[in-house]
Amino acid sequence: MFARWRLVTRYLPPYRRILVGGVLALILGVGCQVVAPLFMRDAMEAIEVPYRDGMPVVLRAVVISASIGVAISLLAGVLAFIKRFLIVGMSRRVEADLRADLFRHIQRLPMRFFHRTRTGDLMSRATADLDSARMAIGPAIMYLGDSILRFTGVLIVMLSVNAEVTLYALAPLLGIGAGLFFFAPRIHKASRAVQDQLAEISARAQESFAGGRVVKTFATEHREQEQIEKLGSAYVDANIRLARIRGLTTAWVVGMGAAAMVLILWAGGRQVIAGTFDIADLLLFNTYQVMLVWPMMAFGWVLSIVQRGAAGVDRIAEVFERDIETEGDDAGASTGALSLQGLTFAYDEGKPVLHDLTLEIEAGTTLGIVGPTGSGKSTLVSLIPRLFDPPPGTLFCDGVDVLDAPLETLRRSVAMVPQEAFLFSATIRENVAFSDPAMDEDQLQSAVTDAQLASDLADFPKGLDTRVGERGVTLSGGQKQRTALARAIAANAPILILDDSLSAVDTETEAAILRGLRRVREERTVIIVAHRVSALRDADKILYLRNGRIVEQGTHAELVEADGEYARLARTQALEAEIEAMP
């Protein structure tokens, strides 16, 4: 139980002074709150004192007591301010620290983790779960401390004034506490159901609007409407269920509070008639009764917060328990030579995607990879920068096992254009210069030119400083790919990998890009994954992959001569071209 809270409590030590200050303010503040009504009671009792010394004396007694009561209440107010500011403030600091560590940890988790975890799931851990953990260490501590102290303090004072009336008042108040233990988790459950239902409406609407064109062209608006109305009425139902429980809870709290008042009035009133209690005491007890309602509610509420917090902490702990990427330390200058030695790789145990690949890629050469979908092309290239870890002793960069190289060195020596061009919501310049924001202008410009992005930039309102993504320009698929390409070229790494990354650019541009890459090819190791033979013809070596195995390898000429699958592919594509070229 306490072990998992270590995850959160280890952030407390730097703030222990704040915490101690907050707790002190809490204790003193509650003390003042409990004592203050006694002086108001004294003021009222002074009214009852029969005229002995004449009116002015009585009035002075009333004024003095009331003033002391006010002064103590004001002091309680100041302390309440300090308490809340310190304790809740501390919980926000701890939250920020925890969030920063969580972000750092997630950033360094292996890709395998991201492969299996949805971003939405990660986000909910980094937001909702984090907040429930914070609630448990900040507000929960505060309310729990406050409630326990206040309950004890008030009870002691009440008992010392009149035990019998106290016991009458206590019974319904304890009922509030018991009721909240019962209601709080149910309210939580019902409001979760409401939230979930709203999330469904939101997801459904999202999809429906995103597919607005399809809905129109198939004229299926009525179906969309039906579905949203169905979800909508389920949402109404969920809300009504929540309203029922909320209503019951409110009624219970109000009813029990009123019951306490009735009992105080009855038991107290009898004693006033009997002469063992006075009206001022009656009103004092009423004040205390009101003061006790909240602590009683807080007990149930705090329990629910702590439960939620524990669940949140568990879900955050699951992320922290994942091992981050391992670091090697065998640094060497990278020239871009790669070597595969019996490389076998599987995402899921027992289902290898690559089988026993052995291959030498000399520095400065160009390797082409071709093969049908699912043959392992993308997997192979993603192992080089260790997006996924290959088994030890199977993949070497400049003679060093990639597992032994420091990650940063390794990744700095590989620039990759992934299949799906992901750009950050920043300017095009920031995206292209992602590898080094301080990159000089020449390097940036030549990358932009090589990637055939220059003419598109001329059309953008602010050229390189145009923002992409949300609240910015929407780039076409081809423009995104070329920006990603420029980013990779600008990184100036010894190894450049194009993972089928020109699928969305038109043929004219593709030809231009490949021409532009000639310069780059001369000085770097380039790996091109492609579907078209034409993009690979110039490669120093071409691999034909099928089902994770190298079926053929060699230069274009060699492979054509070998008359295997590559040759067939090349022939089909060439034949088509020839026939089509005939008038």
Add this chain to the structure above:
Amino acid sequence: MSAYRGLNEGGRADWRVLGRLLRFMLPHRWLFSSTVFVLVFSSVLAMSTPWAVKNAIDSGIVPKSMSGLLTWVSVVAILSFVGAITEYVRTRLTILTGQRVIFDVRNRLFRHIHSLPLRYFDKTPVGTLVTRVTSDVEALAEMFSSGVAAICHDLLSLVLIVAILFLINAKLALVSLALLPIVVFFSLWFGRRMRRAFRNVRGRISALNGFQQESFTGVSITRLFGREERMEELFDERNDTLRDAHFETIFNFAFFFPVIEGLSVIARAGMVVLAAQLIAGGTLTWGEFAYFWFAMAFFFKPIRELSERFNILQAALAAAERIFGVLDSEPEIADKESAQNAVSLKGEVEFDNVTFSYTENEPILHEISLRVNAGETVALVGPTGAGKTSIISLLSRLWDVDSGAVRVDGVDIRDYHRRELRSRIAVVMQDVFLFAGTIEDNIRMGNQDLPFEKVKEACETVHAAKFIEKLDGGYQAEVRERGNNLSVGQKQLLAFARALAANPDILILDEATSSIDTETETLIQDALRRLIVGRTAIVIAHRISTIRESDRILCLHKGRVVESGTHEELLAHKGLYARLHQLSYSSPTS
């Protein structure tokens, strides 16, 4: 855009919107009236309980009458019991009213959004539309359940209390209420500060979450370029500013409650001091004093909450304005009165001198004229931006022409019922959009009358059946997040099946450019052949085999038809088509 009009910087909403909003309540007026009735009842009840307490003191305790005490304590008990039940009813009724109203608002809004022209969808981010039907509608619910009604309740309670206090003893009432203006003023001031602070926090939360979301999605890029540390710096900036923004709200909260509490204690002490004199002078009874004592606990609470209620109301009005902004956007031009049914079409398509632009003065199509005979297959080719997509959008009337006319079977398409016309035309887009649901749902597209055999037959015809049957659950297999569990080729085949199941007279196909493995490619080509049999087909073609097999090729350039003819004819012509063709089939390095 009207969606954002009328909301000035302070977030102050136009109160006229309220009137329009109340119209949504009309159908639920009985529900709303009973809510108001319960609220009034509960206000009156809240005032009566202390009055019974007063009598218990004045007619029971002070004259030392046990029977008087018993009677009045019983009255207090009964009133309290009724009060508790009223609380329950009130909570349920207010929420129910709010929910009923927003259910209608959401449905109406949703229907309206789907009737908006495509132009609207193209320029409005999906997220914004989703916000309209969720958060904004939610804000209205808040208003109906805890806004308007609660404000009425609070104000009524206040007025009642003040009136009764003055009736009992004007002088004491005056002293008790002396601080009230300060409390009201302070509450409103605090409300404004709080609103600002919260807005600040919300802005920073969304900046931080947006950043995190993007970092997680783009983690491989960060990693590939070794930029983890930079990302962490950027994260820390956002994380720290959020934390600091929280301090402001914490400060405000920590400050507000003690101040209100302090003011109420001072008011109460002043009341006690004056009451002492009055009781001594015999002009105030102990019971009346007790009434004041109890009542003072009542009126500080509504005032404290008043500011929050105002907040809700303003947020709701702002949301309502955004909602009306959408509802006021022009829907697609309504069908003409004389519009005819498009039950079955021959499929003859004609563009007569069509000019079209998305934005004024930037025409995409210039006086285009073309004819597609019934049953003919025409390939549209041309470089990006030539206007191919615009032609197919015009044909399915997602847009209307600026000048000229599009005719189907000789009738201007503006003279058909829009939805009927669309249901006779099937469009297969490049980016196949799959909805969450089963494979079968995605093929049916809402047509529940279609027998399952037809669905299956369509799938078999276009070679989709084989992979569907291999899926876990077959036709009932769930399509996850836009079909992430399906390959590009499979999605393409599903889209074909969907089009075939709709049995259209005219088929429009935007052929996928993305590379698909040869095996699937062969399947797709064959499926396409089967799909176009017996109907007019217009294909934005990227694949040479598709182009070759079409009856005619229309070559577009910069919004004009520049060449038209068969593949051989166009190659011989050695014009744009020949050049395009050469480019896609010559090696870039040769």
